[in-house]
Amino acid sequence: MEIFQIMGLAIISTLLIIVLKVQKPEIAIQISLVTGAIIFLMILGKVASVVELFNTYAKQINLDMVYFSTLLKIVGIAYIAEFGAELCRDAGEGAIASKVELAGKVIIVVMAIPIVTSLLDVVISMMP
Amino acid sequence: MIGFLKDWVLNIVTLAIFIILIEILIPSGKMKKTVNLFTGLILVIALINPVLSILKKEIDFSALNIENNYMYIGEIDINSNNLKESQITQMTSVYRGKVISQIESIAKEEGVVDAKADVIINEDFYDENFGEIMRVYLYLNMYEKTKEIKPILSVERVRIGNDSLEEDLKVENPYNNKIKEKIENKIGEIFGTQKENIVISFEEN
Numbered sequence: 001m002e003i004f005q006i007m008g009l010a011i012i013s014t015l016l017i018i019v020l021k022v023q024k025p026e027i028a029i030q031i032s033l034v035t036g037a038i039i040f041l042m043i044l045g046k047v048a049s050v051v052e053l054f055n056t057y058a059k060q061i062n063l064d065m066v067y068f069s070t071l072l073k074i075v076g077i078a079y080i081a082e083f084g085a086e087l088c089r090d091a092g093e094g095a096i097a098s099k100v101e102l103a104g105k106v107i108i109v110v111m112a113i114p115i116v117t118s119l120l121d122v123v124i125s126m127m128p
Numbered sequence: 129m130i131g132f133l134k135d136w137v138l139n140i141v142t143l144a145i146f147i148i149l150i151e152i153l154i155p156s157g158k159m160k161k162t163v164n165l166f167t168g169l170i171l172v173i174a175l176i177n178p179v180l181s182i183l184k185k186e187i188d189f190s191a192l193n194i195e196n197n198y199m200y201i202g203e204i205d206i207n208s209n210n211l212k213e214s215q216i217t218q219m220t221s222v223y224r225g226k227v228i229s230q231i232e233s234i235a236k237e238e239g240v241v242d243a244k245a246d247v248i249i250n251e252d253f254y255d256e257n258f259g260e261i262m263r264v265y266l267y268l269n270m271y272e273k274t275k276e277i278k279p280i281l282s283v284e285r286v287r288i289g290n291d292s293l294e295e296d297l298k299v300e301n302p303y304n305n306k307i308k309e310k311i312e313n314k315i316g317e318i319f320g321t322q323k324e325n326i327v328i329s330f331e332e333n
Contacts, residue, residue, distance in 0.1 A: 054146060054149075057142065058142065058146075061138045061139070061142055067143060067170050067173070067174060068146070070166075070170060071146060071147070071150055071167060071170060072150075074163055074166055074167070075150050075153060075154055075163065078154050078155070078159040078160075078162070078163045079153070079154060079155060081159055082154075082155040082157045082158075082159050083155070085157065085158075086155075086157070101157070101158050101159065104159055104162075105159065105162050108159075108162050108163065108166060109162070111166075112166045112169065115166065115169050115170060115173060116169065118173070119169060119172065119173060122176065122180060
């Protein structure tokens with residue numbers, strides 16, 4: 001059961017951080033960063049298998065792969081941006097955290113520009 | 129018609145399920161709103177696209193190149209660099225071909241029946257001397273000419289003992305030497321190549 005491993009890791013690092021935060025706050029931040037990365041890597045393999053499953057079903061039912069890949073890209077960007085922002089916020093850098101969020105949002109919007117433009121084009125061309 | 133409807137319904141249903149699963153996956157922070165907006169837009173397009181295809185106004189995603197729409201400028205830079213490199217190689221190969229044909233025609237002007245040339249060009253684009261001809265190899269065939277004006281006498285080499293040093297000395301045809309010098313001078317004049325970088329050899333028949 002991988003969840004026990006993750007939980008154990010999380011508890012140990014939390015205790016370490018609590019102990020270290022008083023004396024060495026800079027190391028506490030590093031520990032939280034590394035823990036986050038390790039947990040992320042642990043679930044990455046499982047996420048890959050889920051995406052693979054999605055892929056096979058999408059192919060089977062002839063789903064437009066464009067929608068699918070765009071969706072996955074948006075989710076990935078959102079996840080990474082959130083991860084970075086939370087990390088910054090934990091370290092007490094709220095300003096940087098909000099910038100990371102802004103960057104994530106902008107990148108998602110840029111990615112979705114073709115969707116929006118095509119939708120607008122359709123609306124405009126439908127007008128008599 | 130039934131097949132079309134089936135495809136449409138399946139498309140919408142799977143997309144809706146995927147979107148729900150993705151909403152579970154995304155972190156519950158500030159990004160959720162943005163993600164929701166765009167997943168919703170994608171669902172709207174999936175809904176109206178088949179209707180539009182009846183009206184012959186289907187949204188062509190492949191034309192929009194959505195797969196690579198990341199607008200990653202670094203990628204454009206890399207692509208342009210690759211293009212530049214391929215252009216330079218094309219340019220040098222064309223230039224090389226022209227130089228070779230010109231050298232061959234120079235040789236033929238001097239009365240050589242058949243000439244084959246090869247050149248080594250400075251191919252470093254960023255070098256100051258880009259395009260400089262470093263070395264010229266020329267293989268000349270004098271066969272038909274020599275048939276008319278035969279060498280006065282082909283003297284067999286007289287060997288005395290087993291002196292191997294003698295092997296290196298070649299008795300060269302004076303007529304060939306004359307042509308060689310003429311061609312060397314001409315190539316040197318036109319391309320500015322040093323004489324020691326022009327290697328001319330005669331094919332024996």
